[in-house]
Amino acid sequence: MSSDEPEGVRPYPGPAGGWGALRAVARAVREQMGFSTQTRALLQMNQPDGFDCPGCAWPDPKHTSSFEFCENGAKAVTWEATAKRVDPDFFARHSVSELWGWSDYALEDAGRLTTPLRYDAATDHFVPIGWDDAFARIGAAMQAMDHPDRMEFYASGRASNEAAFLYQLLARAYGTNNFPDCSNMCHEATSVGLPQSIGVGKGTVTLEDFEHADAVFCIGHNPGTNHPRMLGTLREVSRRGAPIIVVNPLRERGLERFQDPQEPVEMTILGSTPLASAYHLVRIGGDAAVFKGMMKALLEADAVSLGTGGDGLLDRAFIAEHTTGLEALAADIANTGWDDIERRSGLSRAAIESMATVYWQSERVIVCYGMGLTQHRHGTENVQQLANLMLLRGNIGKPGAGICPLRGHSNVQGDRTVGITEIPTEAFLARLDKAFGITSPRKHGHNAVEAVEAMRDGDAKGFIGLGGNLAAAMSDPDATFAAFRKLDLNVQICTKLNRTCLLVAKESIVLPCLGRTELDVQAEGPQAVTVEDSMSMVHASRGRLKPASPELRSEPSIIAGIAKAALPSVRVDWDALVANYDRIRDKIEEVFPDFHDFNRRVRPKGGFRLRVGASNREWDTPDGKAHFLVFSGTDEDEGKDDSPLTLATIRSHDQYNTTIYGLNDRYRGVTGRRDVVFVNAEDLAGLGLKHGDRIDVVAGPGRVLSGQTAIAHTISKGSVAAYYPEANCLIALGDHDKRSGTPSYKSTPVTLRPAAPA
Numbered sequence: 001m002s003s004d005e006p007e008g009v010r011p012y013p014g015p016a017g018g019w020g021a022l023r024a025v026a027r028a029v030r031e032q033m034g035f036s037t038q039t040r041a042l043l044q045m046n047q048p049d050g051f052d053c054p055g056c057a058w059p060d061p062k063h064t065s066s067f068e069f070c071e072n073g074a075k076a077v078t079w080e081a082t083a084k085r086v087d088p089d090f091f092a093r094h095s096v097s098e099l100w101g102w103s104d105y106a107l108e109d110a111g112r113l114t115t116p117l118r119y120d121a122a123t124d125h126f127v128p129i130g131w132d133d134a135f136a137r138i139g140a141a142m143q144a145m146d147h148p149d150r151m152e153f154y155a156s157g158r159a160s161n162e163a164a165f166l167y168q169l170l171a172r173a174y175g176t177n178n179f180p181d182c183s184n185m186c187h188e189a190t191s192v193g194l195p196q197s198i199g200v201g202k203g204t205v206t207l208e209d210f211e212h213a214d215a216v217f218c219i220g221h222n223p224g225t226n227h228p229r230m231l232g233t234l235r236e237v238s239r240r241g242a243p244i245i246v247v248n249p250l251r252e253r254g255l256e257r258f259q260d261p262q263e264p265v266e267m268t269i270l271g272s273t274p275l276a277s278a279y280h281l282v283r284i285g286g287d288a289a290v291f292k293g294m295m296k297a298l299l300e301a302d303a304v305s306l307g308t309g310g311d312g313l314l315d316r317a318f319i320a321e322h323t324t325g326l327e328a329l330a331a332d333i334a335n336t337g338w339d340d341i342e343r344r345s346g347l348s349r350a351a352i353e354s355m356a357t358v359y360w361q362s363e364r365v366i367v368c369y370g371m372g373l374t375q376h377r378h379g380t381e382n383v384q385q386l387a388n389l390m391l392l393r394g395n396i397g398k399p400g401a402g403i404c405p406l407r408g409h410s411n412v413q414g415d416r417t418v419g420i421t422e423i424p425t426e427a428f429l430a431r432l433d434k435a436f437g438i439t440s441p442r443k444h445g446h447n448a449v450e451a452v453e454a455m456r457d458g459d460a461k462g463f464i465g466l467g468g469n470l471a472a473a474m475s476d477p478d479a480t481f482a483a484f485r486k487l488d489l490n491v492q493i494c495t496k497l498n499r500t501c502l503l504v505a506k507e508s509i510v511l512p513c514l515g516r517t518e519l520d521v522q523a524e525g526p527q528a529v530t531v532e533d534s535m536s537m538v539h540a541s542r543g544r545l546k547p548a549s550p551e552l553r554s555e556p557s558i559i560a561g562i563a564k565a566a567l568p569s570v571r572v573d574w575d576a577l578v579a580n581y582d583r584i585r586d587k588i589e590e591v592f593p594d595f596h597d598f599n600r601r602v603r604p605k606g607g608f609r610l611r612v613g614a615s616n617r618e619w620d621t622p623d624g625k626a627h628f629l630v631f632s633g634t635d636e637d638e639g640k641d642d643s644p645l646t647l648a649t650i651r652s653h654d655q656y657n658t659t660i661y662g663l664n665d666r667y668r669g670v671t672g673r674r675d676v677v678f679v680n681a682e683d684l685a686g687l688g689l690k691h692g693d694r695i696d697v698v699a700g701p702g703r704v705l706s707g708q709t710a711i712a713h714t715i716s717k718g719s720v721a722a723y724y725p726e727a728n729c730l731i732a733l734g735d736h737d738k739r740s741g742t743p744s745y746k747s748t749p750v751t752l753r754p755a756a757p758a
């Protein structure tokens with residue numbers, strides 16, 4: 001290590017994966033589980049008869065055991081299957097005020113919850129409470145609300161289809177569509193943007209399409225950390241010689257080189273496979289400019305081809321048969337100047353033309369994308385410009401081509417499919433009402449930002465969290481924490497203690513639930529749940545481990561318990577549904593025709609794929625066509641990127657959203673700390689700062705992240721990155737995509753200044 005490197009900072013020389021990943025798996029098992037007999041059961045992960053990995057939503061059709069090989073899957077699983085416990089004794093020792101001072105890492109690392117808890121304001125401690133008492137208190141508080149819209153029903157994307165379906169039934173039978181959920185902070189721009197373009201808010205590809213793609217574009221996502229099993233797929237693409245083009249402000253090792261731990265030869269000769277064939281360091285917030293630039297280059301090259309007697313480069317037959325709106329799009333692209341495109345994207349015209357050339361020289365193209373596209377003020381339009389680009393050459397609905405949004409939580413897509421949405425359609429509500437003999441409310445409800453605003457303004461008084469940690473995940477902790485503290489009721493259904501549990505209300509109850517890995521036995525025997533991955537594949541998941549405590553209940557059974565207490569007059573046989581989840585699946589099938597024959601089709605290994613119209617060139621839009629949509633200009637952050645520096649919040653290699661597993665970010669060369677900010681070396685020098693300086697990041701009055709260490713990193717000029725959730729204090733609650741409500745976590749204008757002496 002060179003002597004002037006800051007502590008814990010040293011460039012990482014190796015490929016992604018490799019022995020580093022295997023060592024990390026071993027460490028995760030040792031630190032969380034010791035030498036318990038449970039560890040062998042972990043090898044059931046993603047086995048035909050085992051449980052679905054809670055780590056990410058990347059598909060795994062071969063169902064080969066990836067526990068030993070997927071480092072971050074192993075971290076997710078060992079974190080849940082930990083031998084550590086927070087039991088009544090723990091809560092007797094530590095007051096809530098004391099726990100509030102603990103870090104997010106320490107709170108969750110303390111272990112699994114073992115018993116229902118109620119906050120006792122007189123002593124400032126959580127105290128154990130029986131399940132029936134807990135349900136009765138929640139039911140009474142819900143009944144005391146003067147309107148059903150006073151309640152917010154939050155969900156995080158780990159909940160199974162069965163739990164999510166019962167949860168939306170509970171809320172709608174109660175009388176509200178207030179469903180803030182993690183998706184609102186994640187791929188909402190996809191869920192809102194793509195239906196207008198192509199009639200469905202999901203990805204259009206299957207894993208098999210990657211075997212046939214002539215080129216793959218990876219835009220604004222970091223698979224080495226967040227979707228590690230995808231590296232195996234990209235490796236195959238690269239080995240076939242198909243180009244992989246990356247657009248990302250940071251150089252991410254997981255997009256550059258991969259050593260596959262499942263490949264003995266690669267491992268023993270220390271070889272690795274290069275991934276990206278071209279890596280474009282775009283400016284944060286420059287993607288709309290990149291897409292429009294690629295379309296401009298394509299349209300220009302198309303005109304040249306036609307002018308010289310060629311057939312042109314657009315798929316004209318596809319466009320004529322399947323789309324509308326090309327003229328308006330072409331006019332807008334013609335109006336968008338190269339100088340504007342270059343300035344916003346931070347990339348040269350030549351670089352963008354080179355991407356366009358790969359694009360049109362390839363018959364079949366897949367574009368993958370993540371939070372780098374969606375978490376902007378115009379995230380929705382960003383996604384739509386990407387769809388335009390794909391439609392120009394008919395790259396949707398043919399083998400080897402399509403759009404591939406990298407979903408977040410392992411079942412976030414499934415939760416949406418089975419009704420967790422604040423903007424339900426009439427057709428769905430009508431079927432739900434018929435299936436259960438209820439009358440669902442028609443008024444649309446709150447998304448995540450709106451829910452916190454309603455709590456802040458006193459319009460919402462009760463909150464139930466089906467998993468997740470909304471208070472820590474949302475922007476603007478000052479505003480968000482204050483909003484939670486005003487509640488009458490805060491109920492958290494979770495596996496571990498987190499910050500949202502500690503924001504106590506008049507009545508605060510924590511209900512500990514089974515995790516994905518654990519055996520779930522109900523009145524009629526052991527149960528399986530189902531989940532839907534990023535590619536619309538639905539399959540079963542069965543936990544095998546002994547539950548962390550005999551008192552834990554499953555999410556469906558907890559939801560049923562709340563429902564029975566809160567809604568005594570609603571005539572749903574909750575007990576029968578929970579006794580055998582087949583009955584919940586029968587009801588899902590009744591409400592959602594796409595799940596026809598659900599129980600039979602989900603039994604075989606691998607499950608089945610839900611219909612995605614666009615994959616078959618069936619466009620579920622009002623006029624049955626795919627739409628080219630115009631986004632004027634290139635400013636995807638509305639004036640914000642006129643600021644010299646723009647900050648994106650990102651995930652380290654040792655975290656799962658607000659869950660911090662450890663303090664290393666191996667591929668970015670950071671060890672034992674998270675108080676770092678990645679900056680371009682020229683930008684640092686321009687500010688008179690050096691690599692290793694202590695700095696404050698300032699986003700506006702009262703919005704300061706202080707005492708960070710500046711790291712000179714391979715990041716585009718004008719771009720700065722820091723870790724989420726620490727940097728959430730820089731982002732205002734009102735700063736979000738107006739169309740989808742997605743907070744613009746990836747585009748905060750900031751300035752850097754030397755930190756005040758400690």
Ligand SMILES: Nc1nc2c(c(=O)[nH]1)N[C@H]1C(S)=C(S)[C@@H](COP(=O)(O)OP(=O)(O)OC[C@H]3O[C@@H](n4cnc5c(=O)[nH]c(N)nc54)[C@H](O)[C@@H]3O)O[C@H]1N2
Nearest residue numbers: 072220221222226284285370371372408409648651656657
């Ligand atoms: N181990 C692990 N796995 C996870 C998660 C986790 O926290 N840990 N989280 C899960 C969830 S909920 C989600 S949503 C996904 C998140 O998966 P990703 O989308 O990969 O997550 P991020 O780390 O937020 O950011 C992704 C990338 O966007 C780039 N970026 C930032 N701004 C821009 C921009 O303006 N343009 C472009 N082109 N790129 C930009 C960053 O450099 C970074 O490489 O992963 C899921 N899987």
Ligand SMILES: Nc1nc2c(c(=O)[nH]1)N[C@H]1C(S)=C(S)[C@@H](COP(=O)(O)OP(=O)(O)OC[C@H]3O[C@@H](n4cnc5c(=O)[nH]c(N)nc54)[C@H](O)[C@@H]3O)O[C@H]1N2
Nearest residue numbers: 156182186467468469473494495496498649657658724745
């Ligand atoms: N600045 C910034 N903020 C962001 C983002 C960003 O990129 N930058 N990303 C956003 C994104 S993409 C997302 S998805 C959100 C994530 O927001 P959330 O989904 O709300 O947060 P998580 O950190 O995933 O939730 C962790 C908690 O879930 C509970 N849990 C874990 N497993 C289970 C289970 O099986 N059942 C139940 N009931 N509970 C369980 C545990 O108690 C744990 O504390 O954050 C968003 N916030």
Ligand SMILES: [Mo]
Nearest residue numbers: 186187408409
């Ligand atoms: Mo997410």
